[in-house]
Amino acid sequence: MALESTLAIVLKSFPYGDTSKIARCYTRDFGKLSIIAKGIKTSKTLQSGYLEPMNCLSLNFYYNPKRQLQIFSKAEFSQPLLSLKHDVKKLSYGFAVVELVDRTVTGEEPHAELFHFTEDVLEAMDKSEGHLNRLFWFFEMKLLSLLGFRPHLSNCPHCQGSMESAFFSLGYGELLCGNCSVGTGMQLSQQSVAVLKALKNGSLDNVGDISFGAAERREVGGFLQQYFSFHVEGLSEVRSLRVMESILA
Numbered sequence: 661m662a663l664e665s666t667l668a669i670v671l672k673s674f675p676y677g678d679t680s681k682i683a684r685c686y687t688r689d690f691g692k693l694s695i696i697a698k699g700i701k702t703s704k705t706l707q708s709g710y711l712e713p714m715n716c717l718s719l720n721f722y723y724n725p726k727r728q729l730q731i732f733s734k735a736e737f738s739q740p741l742l743s744l745k746h747d748v749k750k751l752s753y754g755f756a757v758v759e760l761v762d763r764t765v766t767g768e769e770p771h772a773e774l775f776h777f778t779e780d781v782l783e784a785m786d787k788s789e790g791h792l793n794r795l796f797w798f799f800e801m802k803l804l805s806l807l808g809f810r811p812h813l814s815n816c817p818h819c820q821g822s823m824e825s826a827f828f829s830l831g832y833g834e835l836l837c838g839n840c841s842v843g844t845g846m847q848l849s850q851q852s853v854a855v856l857k858a859l860k861n862g863s864l865d866n867v868g869d870i871s872f873g874a875a876e877r878r879e880v881g882g883f884l885q886q887y888f889s890f891h892v893e894g895l896s897e898v899r900s901l902r903v904m905e906s907i908l909a
């Protein structure tokens with residue numbers, strides 16, 4: 661069993677017995693790992709607070725590829741998230757980010773680009789002054805593209821015609837132009853398609869500049885949710901956002 665170190669984002673953690681804790685982490689070098697920190701709650705040297713969701717850590721652990729649970733050694737914060745956990749809206753979006761990573765990434769296959777992007781999004785949400793929703797959509801679009809499910813936004817995948825307004829076909833799981841859709845599925849206005857394109861071509865620094873009204877908010881949010889649930893098994897909704905909506909309602 662070798663002592664390894666990597667960068668990690670805690671996705672989920674729960675108590676194990678009276679004194680220990682298990683955390684599911686997304687790591688830069690080992691993909692998704694489950695780690696047990698034995699006796700951490702009573703230890704004077706190990707700090708239990710590290711293993712909480714959304715924390716970005718430099719993690720040391722004992723690795724045995726044959727075991728399902730790796731053994732925690734120690735950690736420190738790799739980037740401090742100062743406000744993310746003290747604001748109910750930021751907290752909910754932060755939870756939604758780690759929930760999506762947890763539910764879409766499987767196994768120990770590392771993906772450094774997705775890892776660093778997730779870290780950067782959490783950091784941007786931490787510093788955000790009010791465009792959490794755009795940051796989350798931007799995260800969803802990029803995640804879809806890294807998973808290989810980027811939606812067609814410029815040309816219809818069936819007739820290659822231009823996509824001014826579009827329909828999301830639940831039969832095909834794709835956005836189609838008005839001519840190819842057979843009247844079923846969810847319609848996206850020209851403005852909503854433009855918002856999706858801006859998200860697709862945007863960056864973390866300028867995503868806050870994308871503007872849209874209430875109709876686009878409904879359409880784009882609804883489309884991304886339906887698109888995820890079509891392409892990712894078992895993902896009918898992002899639970900963390902549902903919780904936030906019920907708190908704020």
Ligand SMILES: [Zn+2]
Nearest residue numbers: 816819837840
């Ligand atoms: Zn078409």
